[in-house]
Amino acid sequence: MARMKRKNYPLYETTVFRDFRVMMENTAARNPDGVAISYKNAPNDKVVQKITYAQVKRDVRALGEAMMDMGLSGKKVMISGKNSWEWIYCYFALMSIGAVTVPTDKDLPEEELLGIANRAGCAAVCYGGEISQKANYLRENMPEGTLFIAMGEDGVEGDISVSALIEKGHALLEGGSTLYDSYEVKPDELATIVFTSGTTGKGKGVMLSITNIVSDMTQGMYLFDITPKTMMVLPAHHTFGSTVNIVGHYAQCSEIYISSGIKYFVREIQEQQPSHVILVPLFLETLHKKIWQGAEKKGKADTMRKGMKISKFLLKLGIDVRRKLFAEVHHTLGGKLEMVISGGAPLRQDIIEDFQAWGLNVLNGYGITECAPLISCNRNLYQKQGSVGMPIIGGQVKILEPDEDGDGEICYKGPNVMLGYYDEPEATAAVFDDEGYFRTGDYGHVVRNGDECWIYITGRKKNMILFSNGKNVYPEEIEVELAQRIDGISEVIVYAGECVDHPEKEIIVAEIFPDAERLEALGITDVEGYFAEKVKEVNDYLISYKHIGHVKIRHEEFEKNTSKKILRFKIDKRV
Numbered sequence: 407m408a409r410m411k412r413k414n415y416p417l418y419e420t421t422v423f424r425d426f427r428v429m430m431e432n433t434a435a436r437n438p439d440g441v442a443i444s445y446k447n448a449p450n451d452k453v454v455q456k457i458t459y460a461q462v463k464r465d466v467r468a469l470g471e472a473m474m475d476m477g478l479s480g481k482k483v484m485i486s487g488k489n490s491w492e493w494i495y496c497y498f499a500l501m502s503i504g505a506v507t508v509p510t511d512k513d514l515p516e517e518e519l520l521g522i523a524n525r526a527g528c529a530a531v532c533y534g535g536e537i538s539q540k541a542n543y544l545r546e547n548m549p550e551g552t553l554f555i556a557m558g559e560d561g562v563e564g565d566i567s568v569s570a571l572i573e574k575g576h577a578l579l580e581g582g583s584t585l586y587d588s589y590e591v592k593p594d595e596l597a598t599i600v601f602t603s604g605t606t607g608k609g610k611g612v613m614l615s616i617t618n619i620v621s622d623m624t625q626g627m628y629l630f631d632i633t634p635k636t637m638m639v640l641p642a643h644h645t646f647g648s649t650v651n652i653v654g655h656y657a658q659c660s661e662i663y664i665s666s667g668i669k670y671f672v673r674e675i676q677e678q679q680p681s682h683v684i685l686v687p688l689f690l691e692t693l694h695k696k697i698w699q700g701a702e703k704k705g706k707a708d709t710m711r712k713g714m715k716i717s718k719f720l721l722k723l724g725i726d727v728r729r730k731l732f733a734e735v736h737h738t739l740g741g742k743l744e745m746v747i748s749g750g751a752p753l754r755q756d757i758i759e760d761f762q763a764w765g766l767n768v769l770n771g772y773g774i775t776e777c778a779p780l781i782s783c784n785r786n787l788y789q790k791q792g793s794v795g796m797p798i799i800g801g802q803v804k805i806l807e808p809d810e811d812g813d814g815e816i817c818y819k820g821p822n823v824m825l826g827y828y829d830e831p832e833a834t835a836a837v838f839d840d841e842g843y844f845r846t847g848d849y850g851h852v853v854r855n856g857d858e859c860w861i862y863i864t865g866r867k868k869n870m871i872l873f874s875n876g877k878n879v880y881p882e883e884i885e886v887e888l889a890q891r892i893d894g895i896s897e898v899i900v901y902a903g904e905c906v907d908h909p910e911k912e913i914i915v916a917e918i919f920p921d922a923e924r925l926e927a928l929g930i931t932d933v934e935g936y937f938a939e940k941v942k943e944v945n946d947y948l949i950s951y952k953h954i955g956h957v958k959i960r961h962e963e964f965e966k967n968t969s970k971k972i973l974r975f976k977i978d979k980r981v
Contacts, residue, residue: 411575411807412413415785415787415788417628417629417799418627418628418629418630418631420624420625420627420628420658421624421627421657421658422950423620423624423657424591424593424620425501425502425579425591425593425616425620426498426501426502426591426616426620426653427591427617428504429620429653429656429657430459430463430466430498430502433459433462433463433656433657433659433698434459434462435459436459436659437459437659438458438459439458439459439461440456440458440459440659440661441456441457441461441661442457442458442461442462442656442662443456443457443462443491443661443662443663443664444456444457444663444664445490445491445664445666447668448666449666449667449670450645454663454678455491457491458788459659461522461689462495462498464576465495465572466498466499466502466572467579467586467587468572468573468574468575468576468578468579468801468802469495469499469568469571469572469575469576470499470500470503470575470586471575471578471579471583471585471586472501472512472572472574472575473500473503473505473571473575473583474503474585474586474589475574475575475578475583475943476530476553477578478500478503478505478529478553478566479503479505479589480504480505480600480876481505481506481528481529481530482505482506482508482526482527482528482529482775483500483505483506483507483508483529483530483531483532483534483935484508484510484519484522484523484526484528484530484531484532485497485498485500485507485508485509485510485532485539486509486510486511486512486514486519486532486533486534486537486643487512487532487533487534487536487537487558487641488512488534488536488558488667489638489641489647489664489830490534490558490664490667491641491664492532492534492558492568492569493532493534493556493557493642494642494662494903495572495653496532496555496568497509497555497569497586497642497648501597501598501616502586502589502591503586503589504589504591504592504595504596506526506528506596506598506599507597507599508522508523508528508598508599508600508601509596509598509600509642509643509644509648510522510601510643510860511641511643511967512521512534512536512537512540512643516539516540516544516808518786519540519543519544520543520544520547520548522601522609523544523548524548525611525828525829526599526611526828527882528548528552528798529550529551529552529555530545530552530553531553531554531555531901532551532555532557533554533555533561533641534556534557534559534908535554535557535559535560535561535793536560536563537557537559538562539650541561541562542562543835545562551856552701555567555568555571556568556905556956557596564821565806569904570609577973578744581606581865583759591616592619593615593616593617593966594615594617595615595616596613596614596615596825597615597616597618597619597710597723597839598613598619599611599612599613599828600612600614600643600644600645600775601950602775608700610827610828611829611830612645612775612776612823612824612827612828612834613824613826613827613828614824614825615825617821618654618821618823618824618825619648619649619778620653621778621800621820621821621822622649622659622778622779622780622798622822623649623650623653623654623796624655625781625798625799625801625821625822626650626654626780626798626799627654627657627658627799628798628799629783629785629795629796629798629799630747630769630783630784630785630786631656631786632655632658632660632682632745633660633680633681633682633724633744633745634660634661634777635660635663635678635679635680635681635682635742636651636660636661636662636663636680636681636682636683636684637653637663637665637667637674637675637678637680637683638651638652638662638663638664639668639671639683639684639685639689640684640686644750644775645773645775645778646684646686646749646750646773646777646779648875649778649779649780650684650749650773650779651684662667663678663680668689669687669938672738675739675740675743676737676738676739676740676741676886677740678740679740679741679742679743680740680742681742681743681744681745682743682744682745682746682747682804683743683745683746683747684746684747684748684749685709685746685748685807686748686749686750686751686970686971687748687752687753687754687757688750688751688818688966688970688971689970690746690748690753690757690768691753691754691757692763694760694761695921695924697738697764698710699923699924699927700738702927706734710732712749713731713732714763714764715762716731717731717732717763717765719762719874723886726765727762728765728966729765731765732764732765735764735765735766736764736765736766736970737965739766739774742795743766744764744766744767745767745768745769745781745786746761746767746768746769747769747771748768748769748770748771749770749771749772749773749779749780749783750773750970750971751971752863752882752886753768753770753884754889754890755791755792755886756890758770759791763862767786768822769782769784769785769786769789769795769842770783770789770794771783771784771794771795771979772848772861772863773797774846774847774848775824776823776824776837776843776844776846777818777823777824778818778820778822778823778824778845779859780798780822781794781797781798781801781803781820781846781861782794782795782797782798782801782803782861783795783796783798784796789847790853790860792862793853793860793862794861794862795860795861795865796858796860796861797818797859797861798822799822799856800820800821801818801820801822801979802818802819802843803816803817803818803852804817804843804941805817805836805850805851805852805857806839806843806845806853807853808929809878811851813847813849813850813851813864814849814850814851814865815845815846815847815849815850815867816846816848816849816850816861817837817839817843817844817845817846818843818844818846819841819842819843819844824844831953832868846866847866847868848851848863848864848865848866849863849864849865849866849867849870849880849904850863850864850865850967851864857908863882864880864882864883865880865881865882866882868884869881869901869974871901871902871914873912874956877951879914879951879952881899881900881901882900883952884900884914884916884948884952884954885898885899885900886942887944887948888900888916888918888944888954891943891944892937892938892941892944892948893921893924893928893938894920894921894924894925894928894930894937895919895921896919896920896921896922896963897917897918897919897963897964897972898918898919899916899918899964899974899977900914900915900916901917901977901979902914902915902917902979902981903915903955903981904956904979904980904981905978905981906980906981907920908961911974912956913954913955913956913981914952914953914954914955914956915954915956915957915958915979915981916941916956916957916958917956917958917959917960918937918957918958918959918960918979919960919961919962919963919964920933920937920959932961934957934959937957937959938957941954941957956981958981964977
């Protein structure tokens with residue numbers, strides 16, 4: 407793998423901008439006819455719709471004018487729907503007129519959407535036509551006078567659409583209205599509330615300003631170099647999707663193709679040929695597994711392993727033949743894919759190494775909603791094994807109460823740190839230390855080398871297992887060992903089990919969702935016996951207090967949120 411070892415690896419160029427309006431003005435001036443957003447009206451369409459930077463600027467100005475005419479400036483507005491150009495337009499426009507956006511997961515039950523809308527005090531709802539029934543439920547239960555705007559032409563009859571609002575806005579502007587143009591954006595004030603949980607009335611509302619979001623991208627983009635075209639798969643309501651995939655790429659004039667959905671990913675990546683994508687680890691893990699399974703089915707797995715050894719050796723001599731050796735892998739991924747940015751959860755190092763060996767650069771990063779979200783990232787040509795990279799420019803990291811190994815809670819300070827939790831001053835105060843550092847809840851350590859600071863994550867504080875003997879166990883570490891050393895695991899979660907018959911007994915449980923297809927290929931029929939034996943072998947690699955005492959086989963995959971994170975709190979831990 408080609409890695410730069412120089413400390414003075416130069417910063418990349420970035421685009422500095424004050425707010426969303428300035429961002430749109432910059433891109434329209436730099437690349438007016440360039441494609442900003444592309445998409446299909448339907449997954450099976452042959453024609454790809456394209457919107458230029460100049461058009462986005464014109465349309466968002468008109469949409470903002472119409473929204474101000476409706477009285478939405480200074481109001482809280484929920485945005486809930488699938489990824490679409492309308493979602494992006496609403497987000498840009500509302501952020502440009504002093505409204506407060508409340509992005510929410512369209513897949514939440516209607517009661518939870520209502521709970522968030524009422525808790526935030528939303529005066530309007532921008533909804534996707536695919537959740538029209540939920541929109542009607544909100545209409546029936548929210549205060550009279552709440553405005554409903556359809557993102558698409560398939561909304562509820564009587565609700566105005568984004569397209570109609572844009573048309574109305576253009577007419578207002580032509581008639582001399584100056585509401586949008588005369589409004590002065592206040593970048594340091596509350597601009598968005600992102601709820602971290604779907605539980606009605608219990609999830610924390612992370613309050614972010616435009617400065618939080620803008621600084622996260624202007625400072626973050628110094629570290630890594632994105633390519634001319636990406637494909638958006640991440641949900642827009644998540645900060646990884648809205649900040650990194652939308653704002654970060656739009657500001658850099660990288661075309662954003664809006665995927666029709668995960669089920670169309672392979673077909674669309676071949677059709678659209680993005681040069682890089684942003685994915686969560688679970689998606690990369692699945693892709694990695696399918697590549698190996700495909701190679702094994704064709705009898706090419708051994709040849710691939712030999713090719714990887716050859717390519718690694720040649721790379722040390724400065725010869726890169728990876729795209730030729732692994733042409734089939736690249737063809738599967740569209741042929742132009744150069745890089746994958748991964749974040750949102752830990753990514754196994756062996757997966758990173760395999761993709762690198764095939765000629766695909768994987769940049770492992772680290773973020774959290776409260777930091778808008780990017781905290782750190784590995785660089786295109788400068789990476790450290792096992793690390794989630796260096797803090798973005800202007801960010802400061804320290805480890806709170808480190809143990810003898812240097813592990814402690816990762817704390818961060820920077821212009822991208824949230825304003826606080828909505829309507830929860832006590833919870834806000836609890837996550838900041840005396841020096842103003844945000845306590846992330848993640849445990850890990852840092853390695854400093856001169857001006858460099860590399861972050862290594864051990865696990866989440868809330869997942870940590872604390873035994874009566876004082877030993878701390880981080881489940882994530884053991885999960886990585888199991889996934890890397892045992893063939894046939896689809897998903898695995900490690901936790902402290904609750905023994906029904908012996909409640910005083912302390913036991914580590916590994917709950918495994920098997921890869922049925924892989925086990926069948928291996929000729930495994932006794933699934934429980936197979937994993938029990940393999941886990942014993944893994945225990946030999948682990949220190950005694952980390953030994954797994956019980957293996958639990960599940961018959962369906964773990965429940966996940968829309969960011970594809972496993973919902974650990976929903977696991978039945980009784981054994």
